[in-house]
Amino acid sequence: MSDEQAAMMLRLQQLGLVLDDLRIYLDTHLTDSAAIERFNATAEEYKAMHEQYSKKYSPLRQDDPSNSENKWDWGTSDFPWDF
Amino acid sequence: MWVYEKKLQYPVKVDMNKPNPRLAKQLISQYGGPDGELAASLRYLTQRWTMPTKNTQAVVTDIGTEEMAHLEIIGTLVYKLMKNATKEQIVAAGYDAFVDHGKAVFYVDAVGNPWTAAYIQAKDDPIADLTEDMAAEQKARATYNHLLDLTDDPGVADALRFLREREIVHFQRFGEALVQVQENYACKKVFSSNAQNAQY
Numbered sequence: 001m002s003d004e005q006a007a008m009m010l011r012l013q014q015l016g017l018v019l020d021d022l023r024i025y026l027d028t029h030l031t032d033s034a035a036i037e038r039f040n041a042t043a044e045e046y047k048a049m050h051e052q053y054s055k056k057y058s059p060l061r062q063d064d065p066s067n068s069e070n071k072w073d074w075g076t077s078d079f080p081w082d083f
Numbered sequence: 084m085w086v087y088e089k090k091l092q093y094p095v096k097v098d099m100n101k102p103n104p105r106l107a108k109q110l111i112s113q114y115g116g117p118d119g120e121l122a123a124s125l126r127y128l129t130q131r132w133t134m135p136t137k138n139t140q141a142v143v144t145d146i147g148t149e150e151m152a153h154l155e156i157i158g159t160l161v162y163k164l165m166k167n168a169t170k171e172q173i174v175a176a177g178y179d180a181f182v183d184h185g186k187a188v189f190y191v192d193a194v195g196n197p198w199t200a201a202y203i204q205a206k207d208d209p210i211a212d213l214t215e216d217m218a219a220e221q222k223a224r225a226t227y228n229h230l231l232d233l234t235d236d237p238g239v240a241d242a243l244r245f246l247r248e249r250e251i252v253h254f255q256r257f258g259e260a261l262v263q264v265q266e267n268y269a270c271k272k273v274f275s276s277n278a279q280n281a282q283y
Contacts, residue, residue, distance in 0.1 A: 016092065
């Protein structure tokens, strides 16, 4: 994995953790508008980074399209324990 | 329905040139042991149907899902510590799970007991379940403390500190959910311990 890909993965992990943490916070704080606003903004940022990563390197999620039409990217790209 | 992402929730940095079967054998308890991540995930996820409110269902769904990500982190730690282990290192560490599982990551505790559903509970009673869940988070936190006492591998310790922190956060959320369920009962003037009969 290149340094650039590793940096993008780290950013995805950071944003993903913010979402994981805010999600369960909001589950017990249903009307905290500031937290909802932060969740939504972070979700947008995650979505954009996810799309950028998947198109540039390989599918992040099972339902991302294969970048190659001749080779199934999901079945030929690393799993996270081999990054 | 769940969707998989090729991404660990937290980065795992372990030097694979320094295999450590002894530490792997200890860490495996948080994979398949009594207070491990498999037990955590399966406990919360099977309590979903009988949680009384939308948001308590969300709490057990979301924490149960996060525990799956933690299971993957522990599995990755074990895999990386075992991948390049030699026969001599495996014998010296007493990693006897090798007999039945080779270097596969399997659901056992630190002394080899297989995972069992007897580790977990779902009572169709939100007070009992959320109290069980809070205790489970504290037991997992204590186990991470014990593991941190036993390791001097900086990469492993970093991941363990992250996982320990998440147990504390989950404990907090389950506690909030418990208070909300109790307040809901109080509003309905239901003071019975037979909580599952209360109508929401």
